[in-house]
Amino acid sequence: MRTETLQNKRVIKSKSNSSNIKNSVVEILPHLVKDIKLAKLGRDKIDISEREMPGLMLLRKKYSRTKPLKGFKLTGSLHMTIETAILIETLKDLGADVRWASCNIFSTQDEAAAAIAKTKTPVFAWKGETLKEYWDCTLQALTFNGNEGPNLIVDDGGDATLLIHKGYELENYFNKKKKLPKITATIEEEIVIEKLLRKVHKRNPNHWHNIVPDIIGVSEETTTGVARLQQMVDDASLLFPAFNVNDAATKSKFDNLYGCRESLADGIKRSTEIMLAGKTVVVCGYGDVGKGSAQSMKSYGCKVIVTEIDPICALQAAMEGFEVRKLEDVLERGNIFVTTTGNKDIITLKHMRKMKDQAIVCNIGHFDNEIQVDALNASNAKRDTIKPQLDRYTFKNGKQIFLLAEGRLVNLGCATGHASFVMSTSFSNQVLAQIFLAQNKPATGMYDLPRKLDEEVARIHLQHLDADLTRLSKEQADYIGVNVNGPFKKDEYRY
Ligand SMILES: NC(=O)c1ccc[n+]([C@@H]2O[C@H](COP(=O)([O-])OP(=O)(O)OC[C@H]3O[C@@H](n4cnc5c(N)ncnc54)[C@H](O)[C@@H]3O)[C@@H](O)[C@H]2O)c1
Numbered sequence: 283m284r285t286e287t288l289q290n291k292r293v294i295k296s297k298s299n300s301s302n303i304k305n306s307v308v309e310i311l312p313h314l315v316k317d318i319k320l321a322k323l324g325r326d327k328i329d330i331s332e333r334e335m336p337g338l339m340l341l342r343k344k345y346s347r348t349k350p351l352k353g354f355k356l357t358g359s360l361h362m363t364i365e366t367a368i369l370i371e372t373l374k375d376l377g378a379d380v381r382w383a384s385c386n387i388f389s390t391q392d393e394a395a396a397a398i399a400k401t402k403t404p405v406f407a408w409k410g411e412t413l414k415e416y417w418d419c420t421l422q423a424l425t426f427n428g429n430e431g432p433n434l435i436v437d438d439g440g441d442a443t444l445l446i447h448k449g450y451e452l453e454n455y456f457n458k459k460k461k462l463p464k465i466t467a468t469i470e471e472e473i474v475i476e477k478l479l480r481k482v483h484k485r486n487p488n489h490w491h492n493i494v495p496d497i498i499g500v501s502e503e504t505t506t507g508v509a510r511l512q513q514m515v516d517d518a519s520l521l522f523p524a525f526n527v528n529d530a531a532t533k534s535k536f537d538n539l540y541g542c543r544e545s546l547a548d549g550i551k552r553s554t555e556i557m558l559a560g561k562t563v564v565v566c567g568y569g570d571v572g573k574g575s576a577q578s579m580k581s582y583g584c585k586v587i588v589t590e591i592d593p594i595c596a597l598q599a600a601m602e603g604f605e606v607r608k609l610e611d612v613l614e615r616g617n618i619f620v621t622t623t624g625n626k627d628i629i630t631l632k633h634m635r636k637m638k639d640q641a642i643v644c645n646i647g648h649f650d651n652e653i654q655v656d657a658l659n660a661s662n663a664k665r666d667t668i669k670p671q672l673d674r675y676t677f678k679n680g681k682q683i684f685l686l687a688e689g690r691l692v693n694l695g696c697a698t699g700h701a702s703f704v705m706s707t708s709f710s711n712q713v714l715a716q717i718f719l720a721q722n723k724p725a726t727g728m729y730d731l732p733r734k735l736d737e738e739v740a741r742i743h744l745q746h747l748d749a750d751l752t753r754l755s756k757e758q759a760d761y762i763g764v765n766v767n768g769p770f771k772k773d774e775y776r777y
Pocket of ligand 1: 504505506507534537538541542566567568569570571572589590591592595622623624625628646647648649691692693694700
């Protein structure tokens, strides 16, 4: 796979405009994908999925004439799947000038990336990137001709936002101390980022300060990315406005829940081909993703055990009939362990050593640090790669465990992520957020989707499922104190 990528790079480099090289922090490439010949397969899949994405198709119809994103440079850092291809083409239809990278080294569908590259949209993504390649791709997506940055960002997990903020911070340090700080990071990915930023700094010591004033805002897709943004709001380090897409009801209560309810099993089964019925599955975390994951496993006939730190979520799990236990107490009972917390060090090396023979370990939360993969790799366990994204580790005592997708999101690493329909609800929110940012150019801070638009996203998708919505009478609306046309719930309602 690497060879094909490198060959591809060589071909593309020879076509690129060498006059850019001197001025830009990076050589601007038209695209980097695994194999452009996959474009036809990608296009066929896009055509099929468009029918399952009514929200995006309706937004295209509604806005493609007025083009509210015309004149805006837009960077995306979000899993480069078939559904994302349809999001990209919607953003382009609305007028945006788009550059795109994936937000995970394993989540790209190469046929989707090829189909997008074929339309001459710069996309930098393939399944199985190294960490260095991944961050180089993010920088490519963030760098437009003339060494300019984006006006708008679609982020998933916050990596594009992080690169900009870290670069900006490094320039501040240099401007103050007249030297760059030593790299003190010990985590491989952090070292890669630090090295990349030093390379950028060498080419242009003011690059990030130059591009930040033109950034109108970012719309963030997922829980973990929103948590990162919230920390920046709290410590007043956020450099531009952020739109919280995740917390729209039609995102987190659908994608995180119903999306994972189907795609978790898809990832586990495609990777291991295991029979789920009768197995004991331990789901760590019972938030939206945990609820979907637990329901999914239960529906296959698994015995599901939940671990939680939040008493409310733990009580919810107990009242759904799930056994609620501490992870330490069920290590020898579980056949499959799934982390869904968005937190770190949930499954440690010590835990994995104590699991029963042939246990399967995977994560569906955004980052791989939910499982101590680095510690596992550094341990005396022998690693055998059975196939890409399926590794078997044999401990000294002969006990074996399987790790899926190297601890990265199992549904995107071992399968193709959520199905199109639920991504239509998520991505409709993304498009509305981008239009909001472009039209309102709000002040730096965090913004939510108004409830009325959230309801509108749901309404569009209801039609597709042949569902009939009851209409309130004026008298009924007055009685419960709402407008007949909505919004029907207060902002704080939790669904
Ligand atoms: N793979 C996907 O397709 C996908 C989709 C949506 C979200 N996500 C990601 O999944 C993760 C979870 O998202 P969410 O929306 O469910 O978040 P959430 O906040 O609703 O749920 C996380 C839950 O984990 C619990 N938790 C935290 N630390 C714990 C610990 N040490 N042990 C047990 N439980 C613990 C929290 O109390 C919370 O209830 C995030 O990283 C998010 O970005 C992934």
